[in-house]
Structure formats: C-alpha cells, structure tokens
Amino acid sequence: MKLLTLNFLTCAIKSCKSSPASFPLHPRDATLEIIESDLNLAFLRNILPRLMWSELCTITRELGLPALPETVPTGEDMVEKKEGEEEVASQTAKDLHRVLLETGIREGGLVCGNCGHEYKVLEGVGNFLLPGHLV
Amino acid sequence: MTDAEIRGEAYEAQHVHTVYEEIATHFSSTRYKPWPIVERFLQELPDGSIGADIGCGNGKYLAVNPKVFIVGSDRSTNLVKIAKQHEPHAAVVADNLNLPHPLHCFDFAISIAVVHHLSTPERRIEALKAVLDLLQRPSDMSPDGGKALVYVWALEQKESRRGWDEGQEQDVMVPWVMKGGGEKPREKGRKKKRGETQEDRPTEGSSLAQPESKTYLRYYHLYRKGELEHDIEEAGGVVVESGYEKDNWWAIAKPR
Ligand SMILES: [Zn+2]
Numbered sequence: 001m002k003l004l005t006l007n008f009l010t011c012a013i014k015s016c017k018s019s020p021a022s023f024p025l026h027p028r029d030a031t032l033e034i035i036e037s038d039l040n041l042a043f044l045r046n047i048l049p050r051l052m053w054s055e056l057c058t059i060t061r062e063l064g065l066p067a068l069p070e071t072v073p074t075g076e077d078m079v080e081k082k083e084g085e086e087e088v089a090s091q092t093a094k095d096l097h098r099v100l101l102e103t104g105i106r107e108g109g110l111v112c113g114n115c116g117h118e119y120k121v122l123e124g125v126g127n128f129l130l131p132g133h134l135v
Numbered sequence: 136m137t138d139a140e141i142r143g144e145a146y147e148a149q150h151v152h153t154v155y156e157e158i159a160t161h162f163s164s165t166r167y168k169p170w171p172i173v174e175r176f177l178q179e180l181p182d183g184s185i186g187a188d189i190g191c192g193n194g195k196y197l198a199v200n201p202k203v204f205i206v207g208s209d210r211s212t213n214l215v216k217i218a219k220q221h222e223p224h225a226a227v228v229a230d231n232l233n234l235p236h237p238l239h240c241f242d243f244a245i246s247i248a249v250v251h252h253l254s255t256p257e258r259r260i261e262a263l264k265a266v267l268d269l270l271q272r273p274s275d276m277s278p279d280g281g282k283a284l285v286y287v288w289a290l291e292q293k294e295s296r297r298g299w300d301e302g303q304e305q306d307v308m309v310p311w312v313m314k315g316g317g318e319k320p321r322e323k324g325r326k327k328k329r330g331e332t333q334e335d336r337p338t339e340g341s342s343l344a345q346p347e348s349k350t351y352l353r354y355y356h357l358y359r360k361g362e363l364e365h366d367i368e369e370a371g372g373v374v375v376e377s378g379y380e381k382d383n384w385w386a387i388a389k390p391r
Contacts, residue, residue, distance in 0.1 A: 005225040008206050012235040037222050046183020126227040128235035
C-alpha cells in the first residue's frame with residue numbers, strides 16, 4: 001500500500017474521526033516494499049497542495065525512512081532548471097516520488113492514535129473492515 | 136418471516152459480499168468497459184484532483200484518468216488485489232458504511248453500482264450520506280466543494296434481457312452463472328480444457344446441462360424513477376444533474 005494512501009486514510013470508527021489523534025494512522029511492525037513506477041512531474045506538482053506535510057513527516061520518521069524536508073516543497077522545487085530544454089525532475093521530485101508513490105507497506109499494522117485499533121496490511125492490501133463489536 | 140424482516144448487514148454479508156468474493160476473478164474478467172457517463176465525469180476533473188471510488192470492484196474506473204489520484208475501496212479482498220494494480224491510484228478493503236477516510240477530504244467521489252446492494256431504505260440512505268461525507272465543503276480553494284457521481288440499477292429496463300419494468304418488485308435476487316469449476320467465464324463454444332474429455336463429465340441428467348456451472352444469487356434493490364434523487368436529498372445532498380443511461384439511473388450530487 002503506497003505511502004501516499006496514508007494521506008487520505010484514518011480510523012474507520014465514526015467516533016474517532018472528530019479526534020485529531022486519529023490522523024495519521026501509525027505504522028506498526030511494518031515491512032516495506034518498493035514498486036517502481038514512472039515519475040509524473042505534473043501529477044506530483046498537482047498533489048503537493050493536498051499533502052498533510054507534518055503528518056507525512058511523522059509517518060516517514062516512524063518508518064525509519066530518510067527525513068523529508070521540513071516544509072512542503074513548492075512546484076518550483078520539483079523542477080531542475082535547464083535552459084531551452086524540457087522540464088526535468090529535480091532530486092526533490094525524485095525523492096518525493098520514491099517515498100510517496102514507490103514505497104509501500106507490504107505487511108504490518110496501522111494503528112489509530114485515538115482508539116488504539118490496529119488495521120492489518122497483508123500482501124500490500126490494507127484491510128479496514130471492523131470487527132462486529134466495533135461497528 | 137418475510138425477506139424484508141431479516142434484511143440488513145448479515146443479509147448483505149450472505150447475499151452480496153460472499154458472492155462477490157467467490158466470483159471475483161470471473162466478475163473482473165467481464166468488467167472492463169467503463170460506462171460513458173462515468174468516463175466523462177472522471178475525464179472532466181481538473182488534473183491533480185483527489186477522489187474516492189466506493190465499491191471500486193476490480194478498479195475499472197481507476198484506469199480512466201491517470202492525472203487524478205483515486206483511493207478505491209471494496210469489501211472484496213480479491214477484487215482489491217486486482218484494483219490496486221492501476222497506477223497511480225490505490226485501493227483498500229473497507230465497508231462502504233464505515234469508510235476509513237477523514238471527513239471532507241476529497242474533491243470527488245464515485246459510487247458505481249454499489250448502493251443498490253444495500254437491503255433496506257435506511258442503509259441505502261446511510262451509504263449515500265457516507266459518500267457525501269467524503270466531499271470537501273465549499274471554501275476559498277474549492278468554491279463549489281466536492282461532487283459525487285452515483286450510479287444504480289434501474290427498475291425500468293424493459294429493453295434489457297432481464298425485462299424488468301415499472302410496477303414490478305424492486306427487491307430481487309439476480310443470478311450470476313459461473314461455468315467451469317468456478318474458474319472459467321461462461322462462454323459459447325468453449326474449448327475443452329487440457330485433460331478434459333467427454334468422460335470427465337457427469338453423465339446424469341440432460342446432455343444439454345452444464346455440469347460444472349454454479350449459480351450465485353446476488354441481492355439488488357432496483358431503483359425506480361426519481362428514487363435516487365429522493366434518497367440523495369434524504370442523505371443531505373443536492374442533486375446537480377441526473378439521468379438514465381442504459382438500464383441505470385445516475386446522479387451527480389454535492390453536499391447541501
Ligand atoms: Zn480509532
């Protein structure tokens with residue numbers, strides 16, 4: 001499950017959603033995987049404003065990944081300026097593509113900081129179905 | 136006891152979720168052509184839009200527009216495994232009445248051929264409310280707020296081979312026939328599988344029978360004209376646009 005997904009996931013329990021502690025979910029005993037994909041500069045630039053940056057920094061820190069820049073990169077940070085040539089992805093863009101779109105959780109848990117419920121990730125598929133007593 | 140008395144979550148687990156999990160691979164092999172209204176809705180989104188596909192199935196609609204980011208979800212793990220292969224999107228296993236998304240975090244949502252599987256009016260309205268709850272509220276960044284496209288099977292489809300039409304029973308069980316030991320789609324003039332001979336087939340019954348076929352029944356609530364719009368209003372939404380497309384009612388809605 002690619003890490004970008006975590007930017008749009010929280011606890012499935014309704015009463016948790018109003019609590020700031022339910023976002024982001026916290027990885028537990030996670031095994032990571034890399035699934036390479038083509039870098040799409042326009043796509044990366046377009047989703048930048050939607051990233052919850054400090055929460056993403058928390059997730060990457062908890063996973064032991066290299067630290068993200070302290071503040072969210074700008075659209076300009078994503079491009080290597082080269083006169084008269086097509087736009088080339090900067091190292092920042094490559095790093096971001098690597099961590100958000102190519103790095104994923106293969107096995108492990110995702111824990112709600114509000115209620116403590118752990119959701120399982122198996123073979124890269126996160127399962128958010130709730131057991132009967134929590135519905 | 137009538138069906139209506141026992142409908143609800145457990146009923147859907149048996150008559151919808153279990154069936155899709157079992158027929159996932161076969162179902163997926165028959166689901167690849169997007170409906171035009173859905174395709175148009177997804178293609179017209181601004182680049183970089185973020186959305187949810189509730190009941191994404193095999194991810195047919197995740198393949199339409201790679202310039203947006205969609206988080207798909209479905210109850211069937213087998214279907215999600217197929218859906219998550221569509222880059223750059225994502226897919227998770229979730230229940231459409233208990234979605235694992237922050238409130239109001241998406242620019243758009245689609246719910247295609249999903250709400251008609253819920254077996255009581257209250258649960259169908261709750262499912263629509265769950266979709267509307269995902270959408271961004273109007274703000275400076277997004278003056279209109281988010282919008283959702285909902286698509287359900289129509290009662291009025293007398294041109295279809297099923298022949299349903301107005302005035303008929305709206306709560307129906309629809310068969311899904313799977314031939315070939317649960318693996319092969321039903322097809323005409325099927326070639327024999329390797330190692331399969333005439334003698335391998337049971338000889339009892341009619342020679343026209345399909346001994347390997349298995350029929351699954353799925354529950355559907357067939358929507359009659361105006362009912363989808365009514366349910367959306369009940370769920371706290373406003374219908375922006377709606378219509379009928381090939382045996383289905385559809386509506387584009389936003390939060391009130
Ligand atoms: Zn929780």
